[in-house]
Each structure stands twice: as structure tokens, then as C-alpha cells.
Amino acid sequence: MKRFRPSFATKGQMVLALLLTCLFTVTALGQVTTGSLRGSVADPTGAMLPGATVSVVNNATGAERSAETGNSGTFDFQALQPGTYTVTVDTRGFRRAVVRDVIVSVGSAAQLNIPLEVGPPSETVTVAASQEVINQTSPTLTNVINTRQVVDLPLGGRNPVELAALQAGIAVIGNDTRGASVGGLRQTAVNLTQDGINAMDNFVKT
Numbered sequence: 001m002k003r004f005r006p007s008f009a010t011k012g013q014m015v016l017a018l019l020l021t022c023l024f025t026v027t028a029l030g031q032v033t034t035g036s037l038r039g040s041v042a043d044p045t046g047a048m049l050p051g052a053t054v055s056v057v058n059n060a061t062g063a064e065r066s067a068e069t070g071n072s073g074t075f076d077f078q079a080l081q082p083g084t085y086t087v088t089v090d091t092r093g094f095r096r097a098v099v100r101d102v103i104v105s106v107g108s109a110a111q112l113n114i115p116l117e118v119g120p121p122s123e124t125v126t127v128a129a130s131q132e133v134i135n136q137t138s139p140t141l142t143n144v145i146n147t148r149q150v151v152d153l154p155l156g157g158r159n160p161v162e163l164a165a166l167q168a169g170i171a172v173i174g175n176d177t178r179g180a181s182v183g184g185l186r187q188t189a190v191n192l193t194q195d196g197i198n199a200m201d202n203f204v205k206t
Contacts, residue, residue: 035104038076039112048073052091082106095119
């Protein structure tokens with residue numbers, strides 16, 4: 001019976017394959033294609049309500065996720081697909097609260113504070129204007145340019161990346177938006193992705 005002993009080249013190929021797998025895994029973990037939604041549930045006096053059931057439904061796909069508020073009356077939904085959601089809160093002794101048109105954007109955390117009214121759970125109250133426009137949980141500047149803006153805004157070079165030059169925290173030298181400085185970083189520190197996938201030439205960083 002013959003035993004197979006891997007040669008040095010075979011061992012090297014195995015190590016190389018393992019290293020490449022690790023690198024690809026790190027790259028995949030660094031890609032952000034989802035957003036998050038966090039917030040709190042309170043009673044009419046402003047006291048936080050633990051144990052309330054919070055459900056979020058994607059208006060476009062119908063995908064639903066549920067969770068209960070913790071001891072501090074807060075909830076946190078991670079890895080949500082960007083889109084518009086309807087949020088429903090149910091708990092004993094309070095009317096059901098429904099918040100419509102909650103916007104979750106890619107790479108950002110939406111903040112939602114939901115007040116409940118005392119009453120039977122069979123009654124539903126539609127809550128309006130409870131989504132915070134100012135992000136108080138992260139110092140990161142983010143903005144989403146929607147399809148309507150890409151279509152309507154004039155682009156001389158027909159390149160939607162030029163719209164990034166209109167955002168806060170971006171310094172453009174001349175007309176080179178791809179070589180802009182973001183947040184005071186060097187140009188080589190900027191990375192451009194499309195649908196969460198690297199769209200850069202990493203050799204020359206363009």
C-alpha cells in the first residue's frame with residue numbers, strides 16, 4: 001500500500017490557497033451593503049418600556065423581522081436591506097403603534113423613537129415624525145443619492161460618481177472627483193464600491 005506524501009510545491013499551493021481564502025474573507029467582511037435600525041419605545045410619561053414586541057417589514061419585499069425591547073426599552077435591527085419599512089410595536093396595556101415610511105439607507109443607522117398610548121392593543125395608532133433626521137449615534141457623514149437625482153441632475157461627463165463632489169466632507173482638486181480627499185484622508189485612502197463590490201484598480205488606486 002502506497003502512502004501519498006504532498007510535495008513541497010503541493011504544500012505551498014495549499015498554504016497559498018488558504019491565505020487567499022483568508023484575504024477574500026476579510027474583503028467580504030469589509031463590504032457594507034446593508035443598513036440598521038435602532039431606537040426606543042416609551043410610555044406617555046417618557047419612561048422606557050422593556051418587553052415590547054417590535055416588528056419591521058420591508059415595504060418592497062414583505063420581509064419581516066421581530067424583536068423585543070431590552071431592559072432599557074431599546075431595540076436594534078442590524079443587516080437590514082436598504083429601503084422603506086413599516087415598524088409596528090405591540091405590548092400589553094398600550095395601543096398598537098405603527099410607523100410608516102421609515103427609511104433605512106446603506107451603511108448608516110436609522111434612529112426611531114416610538115411613544116405608546118395607553119389603551120387596548122386592538123386599537124392602532126399611526127405614529128408620525130418619529131424618525132430622527134440628525135444622526136446622534138455615529139460621527140460618520142453619510143448621504144444617499146437616489147436614482148431620481150442621478151437622472152435629473154446635469155452630469156457633463158455622464159458619470160454619476162461626480163455627484164459625490166456635492167457631498168459634505170469631500171475636497172475635490174480641480175475636476176478629479178475620483179481623486180478627492182474624503183474626511184481629510186489622503187487620496188489613496190479612498191475606496192469606491194458598486195453594490196458593495198470593490199470597483200477600484202488597486203494597483204494604481206483609481
